[in-house]
Amino acid sequence: MNKNDTNERAQKLREKLIADVSKTGGHLAPSLGVVELTMALHEVFESPKDSIIWDVGHQAYAHKILTGRSDRFHTLRQKGGISGFPKRSESEHDPFGAGHSSTSISAALGIAEAKSLSGDSGKTIAVIGDGSLTAGLAYEGLNNAGGLQNKNLIVVFNDNKMSIDKNVGALSRFINRGLTNPTFNRIRRDMKVLLNLISTKDLNILELTRRAALVVKDFFLAGSLFEAFGFRYIGPVDGHNLEELIETLKKISQEIDMSPAKSNPILLHVITKKGKGYKPAEEDPTKFHGVGPFDIETGELVKPAIPKPPSYTEVFGETICKMMAKDSRIVAITAAMPDGTGLNEVKETYPGRYYDVGIAEQHAVTFAAGLATRGFRPMVAIYSSFLQRAYDSIVHDVCLQNLPVIFAIDRAGVVGADGPTHHGVFDISFLRQIPAIAIAAPKDEEELRQMLISAPEYGIPIAIRYPRGCGLGVKAATETVHIPLGKSEVVRSHSRPIAAIFAIGNMTEVACDAADRLEGKGMQVDVINARFAKPIDETMLNHYAQKCKTFITIEDNVLMGGYGSAVLEFLSDRGISDVTVKRIGYRDEFIGQGSISEIHEMHGLTSENVIKTITGEDTEKPVTRDS
Numbered sequence: 001m002n003k004n005d006t007n008e009r010a011q012k013l014r015e016k017l018i019a020d021v022s023k024t025g026g027h028l029a030p031s032l033g034v035v036e037l038t039m040a041l042h043e044v045f046e047s048p049k050d051s052i053i054w055d056v057g058h059q060a061y062a063h064k065i066l067t068g069r070s071d072r073f074h075t076l077r078q079k080g081g082i083s084g085f086p087k088r089s090e091s092e093h094d095p096f097g098a099g100h101s102s103t104s105i106s107a108a109l110g111i112a113e114a115k116s117l118s119g120d121s122g123k124t125i126a127v128i129g130d131g132s133l134t135a136g137l138a139y140e141g142l143n144n145a146g147g148l149q150n151k152n153l154i155v156v157f158n159d160n161k162m163s164i165d166k167n168v169g170a171l172s173r174f175i176n177r178g179l180t181n182p183t184f185n186r187i188r189r190d191m192k193v194l195l196n197l198i199s200t201k202d203l204n205i206l207e208l209t210r211r212a213a214l215v216v217k218d219f220f221l222a223g224s225l226f227e228a229f230g231f232r233y234i235g236p237v238d239g240h241n242l243e244e245l246i247e248t249l250k251k252i253s254q255e256i257d258m259s260p261a262k263s264n265p266i267l268l269h270v271i272t273k274k275g276k277g278y279k280p281a282e283e284d285p286t287k288f289h290g291v292g293p294f295d296i297e298t299g300e301l302v303k304p305a306i307p308k309p310p311s312y313t314e315v316f317g318e319t320i321c322k323m324m325a326k327d328s329r330i331v332a333i334t335a336a337m338p339d340g341t342g343l344n345e346v347k348e349t350y351p352g353r354y355y356d357v358g359i360a361e362q363h364a365v366t367f368a369a370g371l372a373t374r375g376f377r378p379m380v381a382i383y384s385s386f387l388q389r390a391y392d393s394i395v396h397d398v399c400l401q402n403l404p405v406i407f408a409i410d411r412a413g414v415v416g417a418d419g420p421t422h423h424g425v426f427d428i429s430f431l432r433q434i435p436a437i438a439i440a441a442p443k444d445e446e447e448l449r450q451m452l453i454s455a456p457e458y459g460i461p462i463a464i465r466y467p468r469g470c471g472l473g474v475k476a477a478t479e480t481v482h483i484p485l486g487k488s489e490v491v492r493s494h495s496r497p498i499a500a501i502f503a504i505g506n507m508t509e510v511a512c513d514a515a516d517r518l519e520g521k522g523m524q525v526d527v528i529n530a531r532f533a534k535p536i537d538e539t540m541l542n543h544y545a546q547k548c549k550t551f552i553t554i555e556d557n558v559l560m561g562g563y564g565s566a567v568l569e570f571l572s573d574r575g576i577s578d579v580t581v582k583r584i585g586y587r588d589e590f591i592g593q594g595s596i597s598e599i600h601e602m603h604g605l606t607s608e609n610v611i612k613t614i615t616g617e618d619t620e621k622p623v624t625r626d627s
């Protein structure tokens with residue numbers, strides 16, 4: 001391959017990435033950073049015989065383009081289009097699905113072992129970033145891999161010093177120290193000069209010098225860390241020098257072929273620049289980590305036609321800042337997502353009470369539990385789908401000890417284009433079965449404020465879940481309103497309602513819209529803003545069981561084990577059998593990608609479907625469940 005040709009191909013690939021992602025939005029900076037690495041991997045290895053597993057998978061766009069998905073790439077993240085992450089059902093070149101971080105080493109090791117067991121000589125390559133290497137799961141994989149000594153496993157460490165924000169923690173410091181340390185770099189330079197001066201006759205000196213160099217390297221470099229895990233460390237190499245990458249990967253491949261079956265796996269350390277080749281992304285890799293549609297010339301985001309109210313995330317960030325000013329017990333914790341969870345202002349204003357723990361949700365929760373034992377009121381801000389990682393910490397460390405940790409669960413409900421790995425549709429169900437915890441969901445951004453302000457006073461674990469996107473444009477109340485634990489509120493009331501809609505969180509607006517439209521048709525329907533999925537408001541349910549015999553429940557969560565289930569359980573346990581409950585929520589299946597409104601439409605989380613459910617008209621899909 002001629003150097004100019006390859007550079008031109010890399011350039012073309014970048015241009016396509018930028019052009020398509022500027023329209024669809026997506027993870028641009030991570031993908032731009034690995035263009036040469038992707039080309040080199042596909043040049044040297046033979047996918048799908050050799051399996052390439054991208055950690056998180058948000059950087060796999062070039063891989064998708066190079067493996068037969070170029071023509072459809074413009075459908076990225078759209079309903080029915082190419083997924084923003086590797087997906088087994090999409091291509092044989094995606095051997096393992098992802099979306100959540102730090103799974104690649106474990107998955108690759110499993111695949112490598114499966115190949116060994118079945119006599120398949122294919123190699124398995126995990127590509128993992130420095131951000132994803134802050135998660136415990138990655139080390140569980142490294143530890144097991146070093147022990148198993150599967151020679152066909154290669155881990156490529158894509159080191160760009162960035163998670164979504166700047167990477168954090170001691171390991172990141174350790175790895176950077178070696179690479180940027182002037183003393184080491186000087187010694188390395190001097191060593192090279194010395195080695196060149198020595199003739200081959202002086203082998204003893206040569207060997208001595210090599211050993212000395214290794215000692216120095218071990219002392220300073222990332223290599224010692226991976227070597228301690230039983231890997232053969234190679235690097236660091238320049239991740240934008242295609243020739244060097246290809247050369248190195250070829251040597252690695254040959255070396256593996258010549259090694260005995262049980263040999264230490266190889267770790268290749270590659271240095272890349274996030275956003276490489278597109279100036280706005282190089283200058284602001286955090287903005288271009290995951291970006292909406294933008295103008296290619298300026299890098300400016302395409303603005304919505306009508307200005308939108310503040311997002312729930314922004315309201316959370318602003319409220320917690322105000323709370324921290326008044327209450328020194330409150331501390332804020334994020335798992336590598338200060339920007340995404342709205343904690344940037346807290347980070348600036350209260351650096352001493354702000355913790356970015358890395359991509360370590362499990363640790364974040366247990367760390368919060370520790371803080372809570374000493375009188376603090378930790379607020380752990382984590383997206384719903386990533387909180388799944390921390391399940392046992394919530395049960396064992398927080399709830400079992402009844403510690404007053406506050407979970408700010410952002411992106412609860414469907415999230416849109418990121419698809420099934422990122423939809424936050426399980427949290428009501430997976431939290432509801434845990435004793436001690438309360439689960440709240442605000443009907444709008446003002447109620448989110450009130451719930452956050454009320455939470456520290458409950459003195460128990462509480463999860464407050466709120467959706468992706470902007471609020472309803474509700475004005476902030478001038479006075480602080482405290483919400484009593486477990487109390488719902490009636491938001492539409494009539495003397496003789498034909499049905500009562502029990503709505504939770506963002507679905508309250510949908511329910512109100514349906515009730516208002518039915519009122520226009522002369523039908524009385526009451527709406528109750530549930531506020532809490534746990535404890536549920538038994539007084540209100542009892543009251544309505546007397547008042548009307550049809551209940552509708554609606555939630556941005558799976559039906560199974562969700563808020564509607566809680567209502568059914570209550571009625572059944574109390575022997576109330578003359579009330580029919582129709583539940584609206586997500587069926588027992590994983591939900592694909594699409595815009596939030598498209599998904600709500602498909603699953604009947606709309607006022608039209610609520611109206612149909614009440615008036616008895618057929619719906620196109622079986623979106624409701626009768627009991």
Ligand SMILES: Cc1ncc(C[n+]2csc(CCOP(=O)(O)OP(=O)(O)O)c2C)c(N)n1
Binds near residue numbers: 030033131163
């Ligand atoms: C369990 C989990 N938590 C959080 C995230 C959100 N997230 C996506 S990518 C990313 C940073 C990954 O950094 P790195 O591995 O260094 O890749 P880079 O984006 O720098 O290429 C984070 C925190 C996630 N995908 N999974």
